[in-house]
Amino acid sequence: MKRYCFGVDVGGTTIKLGLFTLEGGLLEKWEIPTRTGNQSEAVLPDVAAAVLGKMKEKGIEKDQVEGVGFGVPGPVTEEGVIVMNANLGWRNKHAAKELEDLLGLPCKGGNDVRTAGLGELWKGGASGYKNAVFITLGTGVGAAIIVEGKVILGSQGAAGEVGHIKVDGEITEACGCGGIGCMEQFASAPGIVKMAKKLLSESEKPSLLREEEVTAKTVFDAVKAGDGLAMEVAEKFGHYLGYALAATAAILDPEVFIIGGGVSKAGDILIEYIQKYYKKYVWPGCRDKKFVLAKLGNDAGIYGAASYIKK
């Protein structure tokens, strides 16, 4: 009888793995290093060996395992083909099929941000919702758009590029995408740091941020401590992100926004600043959408990966 599934989250430096019951109970999680560059061909065999090793360790037979789900960065087709992964040097790699051949088990996968969104939807902050937008605020800003319980891919696997909604034509520095004034230039972790450093250099105001390393975390810690300059940064953050999420709401009418990624560790204070501007800019019919923090943290990816397999 099928009782188990595995969720695998392939990151740039580590591969996170989880052994789950089919109902979503996390029985065990562990990590292995990601071999990149010219060793990247070892990644899928490493995953297969880790899964098979865990099965052996636990005395789990193949006919008890429903399958293995995985998430990887970059665009992934519905068939589990990795269109491109710069870090691993993969292009049009049929990862689902290759992993199936290695394991002799059904495998399914998707983009990592979307996979994490599915994890939050299944067992995290968005549990119980069918229409949701999961935003990750990290090195960049990504999103998983969940419609009727499914993550939408878009015609080229590019749905959810909300980080590249333009929010300000006044800056002159280009985003990594080549555009100017992308939301991600302000609401990502590096964006928050840049805004803070700019304000610090432009004024003589005292600030806790003059005495420590400026990170997204120290900025919001300073906000909580009542630091005026940090609060100016938070207002800008809330303005740009709230504006972009208001546009997103007008298009999608979701039930809930789930805020995840490293920046979300700052806590509920983020939501206060986002909602202030979201409510200012949004179509009135969407004013009262819920905003919640992601709950699964670094485990969202393995939960979401396992959810590809669950019944």
Added chain:
Amino acid sequence: MKRYCFGVDVGGTTIKLGLFTLEGGLLEKWEIPTRTGNQSEAVLPDVAAAVLGKMKEKGIEKDQVEGVGFGVPGPVTEEGVIVMNANLGWRNKHAAKELEDLLGLPCKGGNDVRTAGLGELWKGGASGYKNAVFITLGTGVGAAIIVEGKVILGSQGAAGEVGHIKVDGEITEACGCGGIGCMEQFASAPGIVKMAKKLLSESEKPSLLREEEVTAKTVFDAVKAGDGLAMEVAEKFGHYLGYALAATAAILDPEVFIIGGGVSKAGDILIEYIQKYYKKYVWPGCRDKKFVLAKLGNDAGIYGAASYIKK
């Protein structure tokens, strides 16, 4: 054997009806007046009488008819319940069920903009696409968001309110929704007229528009004739609409944008102005999306309504 279906488009002044083959061939179309106000209870019986009358006229038996689809303004649930229709004074009216009871035939319905979008997807400008955004530029700006061949509703039936994406915080006049700087304030037919009148009043520049009634049509006719002031209006129109559609693309990654509604009668020149700014603001991966004009004109609604019934 089932061979036919009907498509019904309930508008504010007329109800358009079409008799279709199940493959989408329009065999006949006609109109009846919409009875509004305190006579609005007659609307569904009028529709039923028109459908049954046409069947009798053509010698079509009930067992040859697959069903009747309809579109109406305002939010409609997936079950065909009209949440609210101000013009007809309806609230939570179970139109699909009532029409089924009147006709003894299966009935399904949806919001008129979404229904027209489905019509364009089935037999019009978007035929052959699965991920599309259908924009109507009329008295307001509406949209049907088509994902994987289905029009998405959103959690409260409000998906597609792209007309209320904020595009300019500089104006002080409020939109009908209460917001300030909604895209619809610029890209709708009245929005275009307002922008033109403002420019006419602020300058002494000669313009064809000083000699005739200013409408969306006369503005774009003047653009085609090389009128400088009208071209300034078209630039603003393209800027605001192109910007909002760039945000839409970043979220949805559709294959195609279909431009419909009364303003779309201006023709391909609209697309030139929209694309100029769309390409400026959009995430590079979505730069080469197709833009097409709606093809079915006033018939999009009956085609889309019939498509609810098609196999």
